[in-house]
Amino acid sequence: EAEVAQSPRYKITEKSQAVAFWCDPISGHATLYWYRQILGQGPELLVQFQDESVVDDSQLPKDRFSAERLKGVDSTLKIQPAELGDSAMYLCASIRQETNEKLFFGSGTQLSVL
Amino acid sequence: GIQVEQSPPDLILQEGANSTLRCNFSDSVNNLQWFHQNPWGQLINLFYIPSGTKQNGRLSATTVATERYSLLYISSSQTTDSGVYFCAVELNTGNQFYFGTGTSLTVIP
Numbered sequence: 535e536a537e538v539a540q541s542p543r544y545k546i547t548e549k550s551q552a553v554a555f556w557c558d559p560i561s562g563h564a565t566l567y568w569y570r571q572i573l574g575q576g577p578e579l580l581v582q583f584q585d586e587s588v589v590d591d592s593q594l595p596k597d598r599f600s601a602e603r604l605k606g607v608d609s610t611l612k613i614q615p616a617e618l619g620d621s622a623m624y625l626c627a628s629i630r631q632e633t634n635e636k637l638f639f640g641s642g643t644q645l646s647v648l
Numbered sequence: 649g650i651q652v653e654q655s656p657p658d659l660i661l662q663e664g665a666n667s668t669l670r671c672n673f674s675d676s677v678n679n680l681q682w683f684h685q686n687p688w689g690q691l692i693n694l695f696y697i698p699s700g701t702k703q704n705g706r707l708s709a710t711t712v713a714t715e716r717y718s719l720l721y722i723s724s725s726q727t728t729d730s731g732v733y734f735c736a737v738e739l740n741t742g743n744q745f746y747f748g749t750g751t752s753l754t755v756i757p
Contacts (some may be wrong), residue, residue, distance in 0.1 A: 567744065576747030576749060576750050577734075577747050579744045590744055624687055627653065633678075637745060638693060639683075639692075642691075644689065
């Protein structure tokens with residue numbers, strides 16, 4: 535069964551350093567989401583792409599976070615500089631548009647900022 | 649924005665018991681999905697169920713869209729059912745999914 539691929543699985547960094555996460559959605563899925571999940575809470579949307587275009591980034595802290603999906607396939611989420619409060623699970627998800635279908639998640643990147 | 653509330657927040661069951669998890673939402677939705685997050689953090693899609701009833705093995709789900717709630721039934725629970733269950737709703741096709749507060753389930757042998 536096709537999966538959403540994410541890497542790395544774990545990332546430990548020091549505050550003020552730059553970090554990057556990568557996501558490859560299921561083939562044919564036009565919409566890609568980046569979510570952040572703090573321990574004990576539900577996932578919260580950071581950014582939504584439709585193909586290569588940003589649909590919603592209203593919750594993305596743009597002073598330090600950036601996201602791109604240049605060719606409308608895989609995507610990168612970057613944090614620079616990282617802060618202690620950024621420690622969380624970063625999840626990528628994708629869904630095929632035009633029809634109502636299931637949302638699929640990758641295994642996530644667990645970020646720890648020291 | 650839409651409010652998505654789940655109950656109960658925590659649930660402890662003896663292996664073999666049945667349970668019902670509830671998801672209430674404050675607005676009309678186009679899409680509702682149930683997820684299980686395992687102890688390693690992986691979110692597994694259980695059901696896509698904007699309305700009606702679906703069953704998959706020991707799990708079943710019902711959504712009553714007109715009354716703005718959905719139920720997830722787990723029968724004959726097993727220790728592997730432990731984890732956090734989330735419902736997520738989509739207001740309109742192509743929009744973001746809003747996640748509920750989650751129900752943490754622990755099944756003890």
